[in-house]
Amino acid sequence: MKLLIDKYIPLIKGLAEPYCEVSYLAPDEFTPDTVATADALIVRTRVKCNSALLAGSSVKFIASATIGFDHIDTEYCHKAGIAWCNAPGCNADSVLNYIDAALHYSIDNLEGKTIGIVGVGNVGSRVYKRALDLGMNTLLSDPPLEAAGGSGLSFTSLDEIAHEADIITFHVPLDSTTRHMACSRLFGMCKPDAIIINAARGAVLDTADALQATQRFIIDCWEGEPDINRELLSKAILATPHIAGYSIDGKANGTVAALNATSEFFGWGAKFSVDMLGLPPKDFSKSYNIKAESDALKAAPEKFEWFRNNYPVRRDLI
Numbered sequence: 001m002k003l004l005i006d007k008y009i010p011l012i013k014g015l016a017e018p019y020c021e022v023s024y025l026a027p028d029e030f031t032p033d034t035v036a037t038a039d040a041l042i043v044r045t046r047v048k049c050n051s052a053l054l055a056g057s058s059v060k061f062i063a064s065a066t067i068g069f070d071h072i073d074t075e076y077c078h079k080a081g082i083a084w085c086n087a088p089g090c091n092a093d094s095v096l097n098y099i100d101a102a103l104h105y106s107i108d109n110l111e112g113k114t115i116g117i118v119g120v121g122n123v124g125s126r127v128y129k130r131a132l133d134l135g136m137n138t139l140l141s142d143p144p145l146e147a148a149g150g151s152g153l154s155f156t157s158l159d160e161i162a163h164e165a166d167i168i169t170f171h172v173p174l175d176s177t178t179r180h181m182a183c184s185r186l187f188g189m190c191k192p193d194a195i196i197i198n199a200a201r202g203a204v205l206d207t208a209d210a211l212q213a214t215q216r217f218i219i220d221c222w223e224g225e226p227d228i229n230r231e232l233l234s235k236a237i238l239a240t241p242h243i244a245g246y247s248i249d250g251k252a253n254g255t256v257a258a259l260n261a262t263s264e265f266f267g268w269g270a271k272f273s274v275d276m277l278g279l280p281p282k283d284f285s286k287s288y289n290i291k292a293e294s295d296a297l298k299a300a301p302e303k304f305e306w307f308r309n310n311y312p313v314r315r316d317l318i
Contacts, residue, residue: 001039001266004030006047008309010251011274015259016042019268020158025309035059038051040266042258045071046305054080061265063252067091067122068247070201083265089122093316095199096126098244099169100318101290102218103134106195106237107167110137118162118181118201119172120145120153127169128153139165145178162189167197174201180224184209191215195237199244207232220244226304233301238294241307248279250314282315284307 003016007024008177018020019200025034027046030054035041040061042047047061050073069086077084114137117124126144131138139161146155149173158181161168168190172178182196183206184277190196192214196203199220207223211231218238222228233239252274259272297307 002037003040003042003262004038005042006030006065009042009044009255009258009298011250011276012042012065012255012259015274016262017158017274019266019270020169032057040262042262043071047071049077049084051072051080052080061262063087063258063261065090065258067252067254068173068201069290075153076282085258086260087254091245091247092122092126092252093318094245094247094314095131095171097247097288097316097318098220098240098290099127099197100130100173100239101288102197103167104287105290106216106218112137113166114139115164116141116158116168118142118158118161118170119167123173123199123315124169124171127171134238158186159189162186163187165194166191167195169315170204171198172200172204174203180206180246182206182210184212187213187215193234202242203232228304230301233298236294238290238291239297239305241297242294243293243308243311246311246314247314248310252276279304279313280315282317284317286317288314290318 001020003020003022005012005022005024007026030053032046035053035057038059041059042065043232045068048071059078059082062082064072064086066086067088067090069223072084107113117127118126118141120142128138140153140154140155141158141161156167164250170182181204187209194215195218196215197218202221202223202225207229211218215235216254219236220240221242255274263270
């Protein structure tokens with residue numbers, strides 16, 4: 001079989017070669033011609049897996065080494081008989097580190113502040129526990145989880161969060177219910193100096209509405225990536241190039257999940273692991289320097305993809 005892999009997925013080279021023919025491509029090298037005879041793809045969010053790419057190909061399986069899957073046209077894949085998977089929760093600790101750093105940078109004294117957490121899945125549940133450890137008041141909104149029983153948590157409405165929260169952080173997938181969830185309607189109910197954090201998906205935040213809002217923004221995920229809005233970049237108190245989940249630990253988890261799913265689908269019988277030897281050890285006395293990454297993007301926004309593809313090793317520190 002023939003497997004195509006995004007060459008920027010770390011720690012993956014050499015692992016699948018005993019089982020198939022492997023080619024490593026840059027995201028823009030995934031074209032109808034290159035995927036035509038492939039049996040499977042292992043990708044990140046930059047490869048748009050839709051009919052334009054896949055129609056007429058021999059692709060049977062797509063594994064995304066990411067928690068998000070809005071880059072996969074799931075409806076088309078279902079109709080075309082193409083199975084797919086993502087890697088939910090793989091970088092949840094990494095995003096938690098990002099949110100923790102963002103909170104400590106933007107607010108001097110977090111104790112007693114109210115944080116609204118929208119989406120209480122793999123990431124949001126970790127942010128919730130961390131906020132409690134920091135002595136913060138918490139408000140949670142997650143209608144699907146609430147409808148499913150809510151794991152014993154207490155939920156409130158997004159409107160209530162808007163009225164009460166000093167910080168609102170979004171950890172939701174992108175779908176018809178969450179697209180532009182952070183918009184003028186929400187901002188109109190928020191405290192004028194509230195902090196809005198988007199480390200979910202770019203289109204959760206309405207760029208045009210955010211430009212008119214009085215609130216402060218911390219943005220990792222942007223509409224129109226990599227061609228992000230320069231005015232919103234300047235307005236944001238912290239702005240990063242979609243790297244909240246980019247710790248090497250989170251990436252390793254995504255790599256293993258994608259490979260194991262591919263192995264299971266094609267019956268290789270292999271269980272994969274990655275070699276973390278040679279990487280800097282975790283040092284829990286250190287903190288993640290989110291400000292330096294924000295300064296770098298603000299100084300050179302045209303390097304958005306370069307920052308992602310050449311991201312330095314960062315270990316999970318919480």
